[in-house]
Amino acid sequence: MKRNPFLLVGVMLLVGTLLFAGGAKETEATSSSDIKIGMILGVGGLGDLSYNDLVYDGLERAQNELGIDFDYVEPQSIADFETFLQQMSSTKMYDVIISVGYDQVEPLKKVAPQFPNQKFAIIDENVDLPNVASFVSKEEEGSFLVGALAGLVKKTDSVKQNNTLGFISALDIPLLDRFYAGYEAGARYVNSDIKVVANYVGGNAPFSDITTAKEIALKQFSQGADIIYHAAGGSGLGLFQAAKEKDFYAIGVNSNQNVIDPDHIMASMLKRVDNAAFVIAQSLVNGDLKTGGLSVLGLASDGIGYTVAESNVPIDEDIIAVVEDIKDAIIAGELVVPNAHKDVEAFLASNSY
Template sequence: MTWEVSVVKHLKFLLVVVLILLMVSFVGARKYRVALIIAQGGLGDRSYNDSGFAGLTKAAYDFGVKVKAIESKDVVAQGEKLLRDAAKAGFDLVITLEYTHFEPLARVAKDFPKTKFAILNIKVDAPNVTSVIFKEHEGSFLVGALAALVTRDTSIPGINPQKKIGVIGGTKSLGIDKFLVGYEEGAHYIDPEVEVLKAYSFSFGDPAKGYELAKAMFEQGADVVYQVAGGTGIGIIKAAKDAGKYAIGVDSDQDYLAPGHVLCSMLKRVDIAVYDLIKRLVEGKLKGGEVIYYGLKEGGIDISPMTYTRHIIPKEYIEKIKELKEKIIKGEIVVTDITQQSK
């Protein structure tokens, strides 16, 4: 009888162990669901939205999460509905790339305390919202400095005797002016006499308008135009190519869009930010109520390798940009962040 009791006890113990292992396996195999709300300009902008989508799909592949990209013809006006519908659908994490969603997000997050949310480019104070802030002013300073170096050098193909550059923003807002102010500051750090033309397209998905605005700047004597207008920037880059001038890309490496006519691109690694948010979710490390910063120091902001133009730009100019980058990282140069000044 003692032997039989012993066997039964062992079998019960083994059964408990198996059940525990099965439970652990089940928990470990949980399939997280993540929604990404695409910003103005939509997918196919070859810039901001496409970069975020790349981070989403990479995370889906690496971590086995189920993902969904959500687009809208009027992502600004429908902001609250998009956020609320995603939360109701049971997504574990809802990320919005749309800057203007900060007000509706604050309301929706309060109504869905168990859902995790994240927003890029602005801070939202809520216990279940993670805010991601990029230091675009730092990267814009670098490309502005490079543009100033180039516009002074008539030995570079396409450069005229005027010291003039331009920048086109997608809308008049602090989030976009953050780029413009950094760009102008970088240019004037190199040469205070460089003239910086400014314009707004008031659209992130209108390449035709971008083309016309950039064309006008080139006709006024600008050698380089920085595009900060998402999909509208595709037209700005085309205008640079047609005029035999230079554009500066934004967010993604857009140098390939017009080889030899995109001087460089200011890289804003939205893909890294989206990927990191999902990684934190899966690892149980995504804390709401915090702000995550990405700048030159963190590797979230940078300048493209200039694959198609570095051979025509004097080496000392490229070395100068590297020097400025290090000075910003070390705090020796502090670039103005207009979004902080307004507070």
């Protein structure tokens, strides 16, 4: 793995200079050691203790277990995506180029048709092109589980007796609306008295604005929300700071963020984009990576989950047992979680705990 070989290249491309180009990559790799993957991370890059770190971990695992190699870049702005896609594609070095995140959809739609023999993959969105493999997740399912957990804790916690929960999202977009829908539906499914307040980070850095996320968390806490869930990438670190300062509970997202502050982070919703990255690499090794299609990862495929591991927040075992029963019902198809907030009321009207 090589870190960021294209940052300088990207700058030079802007002034018309191509620093290097690789030879044509064979269509079929003869062994896993011949396989090379390029990855364009989301804005915010590594160190977010969340989404980008997870995808990186998935390819690092593939490197260790399968013997593949990979390069990656850390864009500083959305404007960098197209530049990096063009540069990586032009080298003809990569068996697949992975785009990470919803905001790479339009750049990928523009660049991929220019390189019809190059395979691409996108994690977290669906791009309907013949040379793109798309991977999306059922975020609503994992969010439903942590929502149910929070709703049940509200019923039993001797200190946090009010019925308000908080939700912080980076942006008001369909992808993140799935988190919101699942969380509120899960909480109200087990506790009909629950109210959820929601706010959005927004701005120029919605996934890395710790200050704004902290301000939102403090505002929600002042409104009575003493369990707050985030879907805001690196911005979520601001929630954790507020939880520690005011001594309330937080719920992490994507990776096991409980380890960041075990005394205040009660659980994390696991979005296993690391598994998606590993599956892409494994498919290349096996020679069966299929482009032009969509793979959906949920609870049933271990693409989504939740964990209370490494948290010191006391949660009754009976509560965990109920959440596990709900998880089994979702996997069995007995409980279909809404994937849009507008559908939460209809779900609750037709499903009772």
